[in-house]
Amino acid sequence: MTTAPARPPELRDFYENPDVPVASGAPRSIRQARMLAKALRGGERPQTVLDIGCGDGTAAATAAPCLRGHRIVGVDWSQDALRRARTRLPYAVRGELTGGGLPFGTGTADAVLFSEVVEHLVDPDAALDEIRRVLHPGGHLMLSTPNLAAWYNRALLLAGVQPVFSEVSLRAVHGRPGSEVVGHLRLYTARALREFVTAAGFDVVRLAGAPFHGVPRPLRPLDRLACARPPLASILLLHARRT
Secondary structure: OOOOOOOOHHHHHHHHOOOOOOOOOHHHHHHHHHHHHHHHOOOOOOOEEEEEOOOOOHHHHHHHHHHOOOEEEEEEOOHHHHHHHOOOOOOEEEOOOOOOOOOOOOOOEEEEEEEOOHHHOOOHHHHHHHHHHHEEEEEEEEEEEEEOOOHHHHHHHHOOOOOOOOOOOOOOOOOOOOOOOOOOOOOEOHHHHHHHHHHOOEEEEEEEEEOOOOOOHHHHHHHHHHOOOHHHOOEEEEEEEEO
């Protein structure tokens, strides 16, 4: 995933490790793409959509059928992820989420997909500043991130168990369900995400929920039901516009 500079060597190595997951579930990608397609509807020309933190390109490739006619450009910091993304996307370039670190001019992008990246960042404030720079006024930000206050995390905390999505180590999972280390550094509730994005110079248009592909199969109907209440959903999908 794309991260900010000045990362410890251990973190840099972590994200260049080909065994680290760089893709998430298709349901979130499809819901997010449909939200963006609706926002872009009626445009007079093909729109430029940057998938920042594109990982291996799976999410953008899944979203592409919903965004026909628009130009999707994958952007990531990890060279390993980019090698895989180029097998799925026509355009994939390297970029940093710092001042001027994205290889695009100011105000040149119509929309940014920012899918489950912000939770990996050392400096999320600098990242949103850079995204705001490349978007033109009124441009769309489609951000998704795991929900710290997902319905099952509330129950886990009451039981004294570390919430799903949270991590205390980059070496192993400790104190929470699951076995996969994915490098989450920041976690948001629905309220915190709204406030964070608004403070960065965006107007929030909509906050929706999406299911999490890692929920055990017997609980998936309940997880889908929770999407109707974004503060309880597994994944937060936020649509905002640059002011």
